[in-house]
Amino acid sequence: xxxxxxxxxxxxxxxxxxxxxxxxxxxxxxxxxxxxxxxxxxxxxxxxxxxxxxxxxxxxxxxxxxxxxxxxxxxxxxxxxxxxxxxxxxxxxxxxxxxxxxxxxxxxxxxxxxxxxxxxxxxxxxxxxxxxxxxxxxxxxxxxxxxxxxxxxxxxxxxxxxxxxxxxxxxxxxxxxxxxxxxxxxxxxxxxxxxxxxxxxxxxxxxxxxxxxxxxxxxxxxxxxxxxxxxxxxxxxxxxxxxxxxxxxxxxxxxxxxxxxxxxxxxxxxxxxxxxxxxxxxxxxxxxxxxxxxxxxxxxxxxxxxxxxxxxxxxxxxxxxxxxxxxxxxxxxxxxxxxxxxxxxxx
Amino acid sequence: xxxxxxxxxxxxxxxxxxxxxxxxxxxxxxxxxxxxxxxxxxxxxxxxxxxxxxxxxxxxxxxxxxxxxxxxxxxxxxxxxxxxxxxxxxxxxxxxxxxxxxxxxxxxxxxxxxxxxxxxxxxxxxxxxxxxxxxxxxxxxxxxxxxxxxxxxxxxxxxxxxxxxxxxxxxxxxxxxxxxxxxxxxxxxxxxxxxxxxxxxxxxxxxxxxxxxxxxxxxxxxxxxxxxxxxxxxxxxxxxxxxxxxxxxxxxxxxxxxxxxxxxxxxxxxxxxxxxxxxxxxxxxxxxxxxxxxxxxxxxxxxxxxxxxxxxxxxxxxxxxxxxxxxxxxxxxxxxxxxxxxxxxxx
DNA sequence: TCCCGGCCAGAAAAGGATTACTATCGGCCC
DNA sequence: GGGCCGATAGTAATCCTTTTCTGGCCGGGA
Numbered sequence: 001x002x003x004x005x006x007x008x009x010x011x012x013x014x015x016x017x018x019x020x021x022x023x024x025x026x027x028x029x030x031x032x033x034x035x036x037x038x039x040x041x042x043x044x045x046x047x048x049x050x051x052x053x054x055x056x057x058x059x060x061x062x063x064x065x066x067x068x069x070x071x072x073x074x075x076x077x078x079x080x081x082x083x084x085x086x087x088x089x090x091x092x093x094x095x096x097x098x099x100x101x102x103x104x105x106x107x108x109x110x111x112x113x114x115x116x117x118x119x120x121x122x123x124x125x126x127x128x129x130x131x132x133x134x135x136x137x138x139x140x141x142x143x144x145x146x147x148x149x150x151x152x153x154x155x156x157x158x159x160x161x162x163x164x165x166x167x168x169x170x171x172x173x174x175x176x177x178x179x180x181x182x183x184x185x186x187x188x189x190x191x192x193x194x195x196x197x198x199x200x201x202x203x204x205x206x207x208x209x210x211x212x213x214x215x216x217x218x219x220x221x222x223x224x225x226x227x228x229x230x231x232x233x234x235x236x237x238x239x240x241x242x243x244x245x246x247x248x249x250x251x252x253x254x255x256x257x258x259x260x261x262x263x264x265x266x267x268x269x270x271x272x273x274x275x276x277x278x279x280x281x282x283x284x285x286x287x288x289x290x291x292x293x294x295x296x297x298x299x300x301x302x303x304x305x306x307x308x309x310x311x312x313x314x315x316x317x318x319x320x321x322x323x324x325x326x327x328x329x330x331x332x333x334x335x336x337x338x339x340x341x342x343x344x345x346x347x
Numbered sequence: 348x349x350x351x352x353x354x355x356x357x358x359x360x361x362x363x364x365x366x367x368x369x370x371x372x373x374x375x376x377x378x379x380x381x382x383x384x385x386x387x388x389x390x391x392x393x394x395x396x397x398x399x400x401x402x403x404x405x406x407x408x409x410x411x412x413x414x415x416x417x418x419x420x421x422x423x424x425x426x427x428x429x430x431x432x433x434x435x436x437x438x439x440x441x442x443x444x445x446x447x448x449x450x451x452x453x454x455x456x457x458x459x460x461x462x463x464x465x466x467x468x469x470x471x472x473x474x475x476x477x478x479x480x481x482x483x484x485x486x487x488x489x490x491x492x493x494x495x496x497x498x499x500x501x502x503x504x505x506x507x508x509x510x511x512x513x514x515x516x517x518x519x520x521x522x523x524x525x526x527x528x529x530x531x532x533x534x535x536x537x538x539x540x541x542x543x544x545x546x547x548x549x550x551x552x553x554x555x556x557x558x559x560x561x562x563x564x565x566x567x568x569x570x571x572x573x574x575x576x577x578x579x580x581x582x583x584x585x586x587x588x589x590x591x592x593x594x595x596x597x598x599x600x601x602x603x604x605x606x607x608x609x610x611x612x613x614x615x616x617x618x619x620x621x622x623x624x625x626x627x628x629x630x631x632x633x634x635x636x637x638x639x640x641x642x643x644x645x646x647x648x649x650x651x652x653x654x655x656x657x658x659x660x661x662x663x664x665x666x667x668x669x670x671x672x673x674x675x676x677x678x679x680x681x682x683x684x685x686x687x688x689x690x691x692x693x694x
Numbered sequence: 695t696c697c698c699g700g701c702c703a704g705a706a707a708a709g710g711a712t713t714a715c716t717a718t719c720g721g722c723c724c
Numbered sequence: 725g726g727g728c729c730g731a732t733a734g735t736a737a738t739c740c741t742t743t744t745c746t747g748g749c750c751g752g753g754a
Contacts, residue, residue, distance in 0.1 A: 292638075398710080403739050
């Protein structure tokens, strides 16, 4: 591969001049020299070495997105949003699936630090795990000191996200919508307690109940993993609990839980929504494809990613942009309806 | 951020010695010096600069995956497979959504070249677009000459993939399975003609018909985009064609097409499978979640990604691994059954 | 005529790590 | 005792680009 030196030699100028031309510096270069350099660069198929450049600038045009799992439609959508904005700005996007494993996450962040990534966007919620967060925070501090931008899209140990959605308000709105349909016994699939975002959503559930003057009943809250399997398990847990037969609606902290519940309910012969109504949260692309199609709360995921990059970009430019909070929207599809026969029905 | 020089100074040794310790070279270093260097590195929170290292080695521990769209479950699954294998080997994964736009793809490859990515894995099928492929090929040639590994997981302009599946055999097997259920009039949603993989799958459809001694009928083949919208459109196209009312099964070149068809058929009031049977291809995670759940051909997508990285890794190690072909498997779910009332039924 | 400012070109240093090469020292063989 | 070898340590070159600094040259003002 040709280097700037070879381009300079072919063009009959110094490396400095060649560099000024190809990197579009505003240092003045005569038109003649400029043309010769451009010709030489084309001739040699010159592509600048981003590593050499990065070594000097202590930053390489790469933004990383830390997700829990790239195959989760929630995260792939966010990553796509980051990528749309980032590629316009000439950045590449690294995606890291941490599987919610703090050790993996830490080793990713270390690698990103060693690569001098310009920015790190944390798409997933942080975990409440002090020991693990310590190492991550050490790396992040070093990166920040070095000029990198760190952006969170979900609540985390360090506080609120720079760009995010109002999770509590979103869930509360769904609870209110369910109440509007006539439901009074509404269960909640809460996901894991260690996840900050899950806590916010649980708080939203409580707030929604409060707004409807319905008493909070701990027995109606199922805490499981944040995925399909967790949703199925939650249904079983709920049904095994005393006093849940009269539940007519299940509100979920995310779509995957709701989808898992849907599958399990179908297997159990509980109709949806004529037995129980089921609502999700996130509006991942699959939600509209299931049968019955899933009522949920739409999060502008791609937009979230786009704004996440934009926030990072402005930070890199030395600005101090204000935090952003995006609006959510309740989307009622076929999985919710008037109160039915209840969770206790079916086989 | 501390450099190796500072570590060396604190340890009271030369940079060379410090480097030999932290990079685990097999050059002999006394136990005493080694311990002092390790202590100093820990003390200074030293993390080697991957750019400096990469500048020297002309390669950075990054593997890129070129996909059409990371939000397509097919691709996110493949990317995840690459990542699983790559992160074990200490690599980061860059994903690039080209949107099947050759210009975008070319600019991504250029960026990867400038970054000295160690490997590029093309997850999606190539497009038959000579002009666009020329620039890409120029960059790839330079990267290969520089020691990078290029791996394709789908057929492309340059020929067969290094790791891939037998698309034709997979589709043919599904056609045979449909024939086994009693179908004789089987339509095919082919996707775009310009996509190499779509051509292979169409060939598989013809081969399957041939095996069942059914004449190929061009009117039963719908060529559209490779996504949900394409599937819906294909149903409309088919229904607008003379002589398709008797079609009892729709075989699709990928799951997204089949899912789009499913949605459209539901809207049209054509039952599945009692009106027509619908079959997909790929077995993306959504396929099992729809209603009716989608019969399809399972591709080991994650495994494909894993092996793609492994192939790249072995190439980087100087080996010349043999191409791999992975087996596919017909998965019959609820969207297929005995021949029904036909595509012409419904509203 | 002399000096100064503007324009442009180039030399050289810096950024961080690796490695080929050189150097030192103790010990061993003849 | 001289020469040589093995084990370590260090020096310096190298990867490629950017940028600061120096300097040449030309035109214009005093």
